[in-house]
Amino acid sequence: MSHHLVICRDLSFSYPDGTPALDRVSFLITHGESVAIVGANGAGKSTLLLHLAGVFLPQSGSVQVGDVKVEKAHLNEVRRTVGFVFQNPDDQLFMPTVFDDVAFGPRNLGTTEPGIEARVMAALNEVGAAHLRNRPPYHLSGGEKRSVSIATVLALNPGILVLDEPTSNLDPVNRRKMIRLLNQFTHTRILATHDLDLVLDVCTRVLILNQGRITADGEVQTVLRNKDLLERNGLELPLRFQN
Amino acid sequence: MAKEESAPRKYVSTGLISRAVIELRSLDALSRQSTPVHKLDPRVKLILVFAFVFIIMSFPPYALLALVPFFSFPLWMSTAGRIPPRALSWKLLMLAPLAILVGIFNPLLDSTPIQVPFLGTISGGWISLGSIILRFFLSASAGLLLVGTTGPLRISQALQQLKFPKFIGVVFLLIYRYLFILTDEFLRLNQARICRSAKRKAISISLAGSMMGSVLIRTWDRAERITSAMLLRGFSGTVPLPNTQKWTRKETLLLFTWLSLFILFRIVNIPDYSGQVFMRIFR
Numbered sequence: 001m002s003h004h005l006v007i008c009r010d011l012s013f014s015y016p017d018g019t020p021a022l023d024r025v026s027f028l029i030t031h032g033e034s035v036a037i038v039g040a041n042g043a044g045k046s047t048l049l050l051h052l053a054g055v056f057l058p059q060s061g062s063v064q065v066g067d068v069k070v071e072k073a074h075l076n077e078v079r080r081t082v083g084f085v086f087q088n089p090d091d092q093l094f095m096p097t098v099f100d101d102v103a104f105g106p107r108n109l110g111t112t113e114p115g116i117e118a119r120v121m122a123a124l125n126e127v128g129a130a131h132l133r134n135r136p137p138y139h140l141s142g143g144e145k146r147s148v149s150i151a152t153v154l155a156l157n158p159g160i161l162v163l164d165e166p167t168s169n170l171d172p173v174n175r176r177k178m179i180r181l182l183n184q185f186t187h188t189r190i191l192a193t194h195d196l197d198l199v200l201d202v203c204t205r206v207l208i209l210n211q212g213r214i215t216a217d218g219e220v221q222t223v224l225r226n227k228d229l230l231e232r233n234g235l236e237l238p239l240r241f242q243n
Numbered sequence: 244m245a246k247e248e249s250a251p252r253k254y255v256s257t258g259l260i261s262r263a264v265i266e267l268r269s270l271d272a273l274s275r276q277s278t279p280v281h282k283l284d285p286r287v288k289l290i291l292v293f294a295f296v297f298i299i300m301s302f303p304p305y306a307l308l309a310l311v312p313f314f315s316f317p318l319w320m321s322t323a324g325r326i327p328p329r330a331l332s333w334k335l336l337m338l339a340p341l342a343i344l345v346g347i348f349n350p351l352l353d354s355t356p357i358q359v360p361f362l363g364t365i366s367g368g369w370i371s372l373g374s375i376i377l378r379f380f381l382s383a384s385a386g387l388l389l390v391g392t393t394g395p396l397r398i399s400q401a402l403q404q405l406k407f408p409k410f411i412g413v414v415f416l417l418i419y420r421y422l423f424i425l426t427d428e429f430l431r432l433n434q435a436r437i438c439r440s441a442k443r444k445a446i447s448i449s450l451a452g453s454m455m456g457s458v459l460i461r462t463w464d465r466a467e468r469i470t471s472a473m474l475l476r477g478f479s480g481t482v483p484l485p486n487t488q489k490w491t492r493k494e495t496l497l498l499f500t501w502l503s504l505f506i507l508f509r510i511v512n513i514p515d516y517s518g519q520v521f522m523r524i525f526r
Contacts, residue, residue, distance in 0.1 A: 050471075053475055054475075055471045055474070055475065076477070079474070079475050079476075079477065080477075082475075084472075084475045086468065086471075086472055088468070090424075090427075090465075091465060091468040091469050091471075091472050092472045094420050094469050094472070094473065095396065096271070096394055096395060096396045097275075097396075100396060100484075104473075104476055104478075104482070105476035105477055107482075107483040107484070107485075108476060108477030108478060108479065108483060109477050110483075113485045116485070134275075136271065136272075136275070138268075138423065152476065153476075156476060156477070
């Protein structure tokens with residue numbers, strides 16, 4: 001199952017204005033793992049995720065998804081394996097109806113129309129959004145938008161799911177639904193979040209980023225109980241450990 | 244500080260822009276109706292609207308009365324497509340300054356005397372300005388009705404099916420989408436401004452400038468993120484769409500009926516001709 005491995009080796013990246021974002025980041029994520037990337041604002045979480053999907057290409061070091069290096073020549077292959085869910089669902093949804101939005105990816109892959117219907121409905125059913133199929137995305141509620149944006153990615157059958165802040169702006173009920181949904185998936189899951197209680201519910205491993213560097217990489221229960229470590233990295237204990 | 248307080252300030256109202264956003268959304272919502280016009284193959288509507296605009300533009304500059312019969316086409320589209328006139332009137336009014344701007348100097352530059360029935364002699368400039376405004380209303384309403392009865396996706400698909408270069412269909416779809424983003428960003432920014440503006444409703448010109456700059460930069464950022472989202476889902480320059488529409492005899496019949504009418508209206512000045520007939524009968 002090497003095709004669902006994610007390997008970063010000494011990955012570094014600076015923005016065009018010179019702001020360093022990632023500094024020699026290295027890790028290996030194996031098939032089926034559920035990994036959280038946490039850190040303060042501006043720690044480099046989103047930049048790291050964008051590298052995994054090939055939106056940004058490494059300036060130095062390398063990223064490998066399965067047997068393929070993330071570089072210009074292999075982008076199609078990488079993007080077929082990695083399903084990326086953006087932080088703001090409005091960035092993810094751009095077609096006039098939910099159905100067409102979920103169908104966008106499979107149609108690009110050349111799936112024929114009878115297959116499209118089945119694939120789109122399977123993805124929408126998986127996130128409990130089948131009833132929204134004919135609605136325009138901008139009329140949906142925040143929770144619905146989030147579910148549909150995950151469906152747009154699931155319709156491509158990715159092996160690896162990468163999610164940027166999957167529970168931001170969600171009310172408690174929708175947040176709980178999202179946690180249940182994330183736990184249903186058997187994909188390799190990599191998510192960037194500030195919601196450490198979500199990490200406890202969904203992930204088995206956590207990486208802490210601080211100013212573009214990995215400062216901790218370990219088992220969730222160990223890392224997220226370490227108050228000193230969390231505070232050094234601009235974080236605090238998850239709510240359920242605070243008493 | 245004192246200087247700032249005493250300086251005269253120019254203000255513009257933002258109510259119109261907010262209104263424009265609401266109007267844009269209403270047209271999008273109307274495009275999801277199911278009426279005989281909505282159900283037509285988008286290609287027939289696209290060809291008719293193109294032909295309509297082309298024929299209207301082919302009239303000589305002083306054509307005024309001869310254009311009147313052309314109102315039948317938007318009238319048919321709006322009644323059979325259940326697009327209420329209110330949905331168009333605001334949008335047309337917002338676009339009207341563009342048309343007026345094009346012909347505003349005609350009355351000054353062209354003083355050729357022209358005989359107009361019932362009104363006597365009028366300078367050619369005024370007639371051509373009227374003609375420009377009339378043509379604008381006709382073509383803009385046909386364009387808006389096309390969007391309101393077809394939707395951006397089907398228009399983009401029709402463009403592809405009619406063998407237009409692929410990028411035109413995609414660019415159309417993206418412009419439509421970015422229009423929503425741009426207006427969304429503006430509304431959000433404007434709400435933030437209103438919340439901190441106390442009783443002042445209008446906005447100073449300098450603030451409007453910096454707000455527009457900010458909206459453009461934010462829109463650019465969002466457009467980049469959306470493009471990334473598209474690329475990540477396999478976008479490669481075209482939006483493949485299913486071909487659910489079928490060209491039936493109804494489409495062929497409609498196409499030929501309207502095209503023949505357009506040509507008839509172009510060749511025969513119907514209001515003028517009927518006026519002459521009327522006069523002959525009662526003389």
